[in-house]
Amino acid sequence: FASHVPLPTHRFPADFRWGVATSAFQIEGAADVDGKGPSIWDTFCRRPGVIADGSDGTVACEHYHRLDADLDLIASLGVDAYRFSIAWPRVRPTGAGDWNEAGLAFYDRLIDGLNARGIQPHLTLNHWDLPEALQATGGWADRATVQRFVDYALGIAARYGRRVAAITTHNEPWVMAVLGHEAGIFAPGIRDRAIAAQVAHHLLLSHGLAVRAMRAAGCSVPMGIVLNLSPTVPATDSAADRARALLEDGRLLRWYMDPLFHGRYPVDILDDLGEQAPVIEPGDLDAISVPIDFLGINYYTRSVASAGAPWVPGSSGLPLTDMGWEVHAPSLTELLLRLARDYPVPPLTITENGGAFPDACIDGRVADHDRTEYLAGHIAAVGEAMRQGVPVNGYFVWSLMDNFEWASGYAKRFGIVHVDYTTQVRTPKASAHWYRRFLQHQQALRASALGIPTGD
Numbered sequence: 110f111a112s113h114v115p116l117p118t119h120r121f122p123a124d125f126r127w128g129v130a131t132s133a134f135q136i137e138g139a140a141d142v143d144g145k146g147p148s149i150w151d152t153f154c155r156r157p158g159v160i161a162d163g164s165d166g167t168v169a170c171e172h173y174h175r176l177d178a179d180l181d182l183i184a185s186l187g188v189d190a191y192r193f194s195i196a197w198p199r200v201r202p203t204g205a206g207d208w209n210e211a212g213l214a215f216y217d218r219l220i221d222g223l224n225a226r227g228i229q230p231h232l233t234l235n236h237w238d239l240p241e242a243l244q245a246t247g248g249w250a251d252r253a254t255v256q257r258f259v260d261y262a263l264g265i266a267a268r269y270g271r272r273v274a275a276i277t278t279h280n281e282p283w284v285m286a287v288l289g290h291e292a293g294i295f296a297p298g299i300r301d302r303a304i305a306a307q308v309a310h311h312l313l314l315s316h317g318l319a320v321r322a323m324r325a326a327g328c329s330v331p332m333g334i335v336l337n338l339s340p341t342v343p344a345t346d347s348a349a350d351r352a353r354a355l356l357e358d359g360r361l362l363r364w365y366m367d368p369l370f371h372g373r374y375p376v377d378i379l380d381d382l383g384e385q386a387p388v389i390e391p392g393d394l395d396a397i398s399v400p401i402d403f404l405g406i407n408y409y410t411r412s413v414a415s416a417g418a419p420w421v422p423g424s425s426g427l428p429l430t431d432m433g434w435e436v437h438a439p440s441l442t443e444l445l446l447r448l449a450r451d452y453p454v455p456p457l458t459i460t461e462n463g464g465a466f467p468d469a470c471i472d473g474r475v476a477d478h479d480r481t482e483y484l485a486g487h488i489a490a491v492g493e494a495m496r497q498g499v500p501v502n503g504y505f506v507w508s509l510m511d512n513f514e515w516a517s518g519y520a521k522r523f524g525i526v527h528v529d530y531t532t533q534v535r536t537p538k539a540s541a542h543w544y545r546r547f548l549q550h551q552q553a554l555r556a557s558a559l560g561i562p563t564g565d
């Protein structure tokens with residue numbers, strides 16, 4: 110069942126990590142099994158109308174109950190690494206207080222199962238599913254949650270720190286802050302710009318303090334944070350559109366990159382926030398700018414800024430994914446070059462990249478040609494940035510398998526493995542077969558560069 114999409118020819122370094130990614134809430138299910146506490150996403154999904162298909166995460170991909178088979182599935186792809194997240198309320202149901210041994214034991218099995226199969230575990234502490242009990246006391250808007258997160262990080266590092274290859278503090282603080290607290294379309298569903306700005310600051314602060322604390326406790330695992338980034342281009346060359354693009358770039362990219370790597374917030378965005386700017390205490394920016402070992406980048410699409418009527422995706426003629434996001438791989442090269450030019454970045458890891466497409470499983474086959482082309486184009490774009498000198502050390506496809514796509518429910522499919530939600534049968538799509546073949550080809554390129562006969 111071969112795909113004819115050509116394999117990218119760039120030879121990636123031998124220690125480059127190829128992987129697939131998921132997150133806990135999107136695949137695990139078992140929402141209240143074995144002592145797990147509710148998260149803000151469990152609660153949010155029950156609000157009428159917020160999830161497109163009215164679904165929730167209580168069953169999802171039943172990964173919690175299918176762990177061993179899913180580990181074999183990951184291994185069958187031939188990847189070096191697997192990026193997953195820990196559900197904070199599964200291991201510490203109220204966010205503080207007692208730890209839940211059954212929940213902790215699940216991640217022991219996951220991490221040990223990966224290592225036994227020769228796959229590096231890349232652990233994310235927070236992929237959005239804050240314990241509901243902490244939301245009840247103010248959530249990320251409350252500075253006390255910062256210390257709760259540091260305590261949680263210390264517990265996780267103590268338990269798993271000798272068995273994982275990387276620890277990410279937060280996945281996409283912009284999404285949690287802005288989509289969760291300003292647009293209100295993600296949990297916890299708040300609409301208040303000042304709160305969103307404070308949440309963003311607390312997320313960054315808790316990142317820095319958690320890295321410091323885990324290191325001080327003797328954890329020597331590479332640590333970093335994951336940002337969702339895009340280059341922002343003006344819709345036209347007009348002064349108004351260009352000004353708008355600068356503002357949106359400030360809100361999405363510089364608001365996170367400047368404090369992390371320059372130890373200050375961008376002045377134009379602070380000005381724009383005015384009275385809604387966050388409370389920042391002395392020492393906060395020192396903590397946020399703690400040196401990190403890698404910066405994770407989730408890249409899906411470029412962003413187009415328009416001062417007038419909202420930009421219509423697709424009006425430039427670029428293809429769109431099922432999410433309505435433009436497919437434009439050169440923007441990924443451009444983004445990586447810009448980050449390396451403007452900031453003293455550590456090695457960059459592409460921690461998510463992929464696309465939603467309307468995939469049908471017919472006779473046990475999913476011919477996801479669009480996704481395969483998307484992956485091939487974006488992997489080549491990463492290779493091009495590396496050729497121009499950008500340090501990139503890994504690439505993870507989003508996602509291992511179709512899963513709960515947040516406010517879009519189960520209707521949008523990002524997996525390279527198809528999931529039948531009635532039977533929970535997993536079927537690798539053509540893109541999964543293609544990815545495995547690409548990884549084998551990379552190995553062959555390395556071997557031939559070393560003069561090792563490969564036998565083919």
Ligand code: GBH
Nearest residue numbers: 132280281284337407409410433434435514
């Ligand atoms: C990631 O977030 C998440 O980490 C992951 O859990 C999720 O499943 C995955 O992406 C797919 O959605 O509408 O053209 O302006 C992605 C963050 C923020 C990326 C919004 C695209 C909007 C593009 N996304 N952004 S557009």
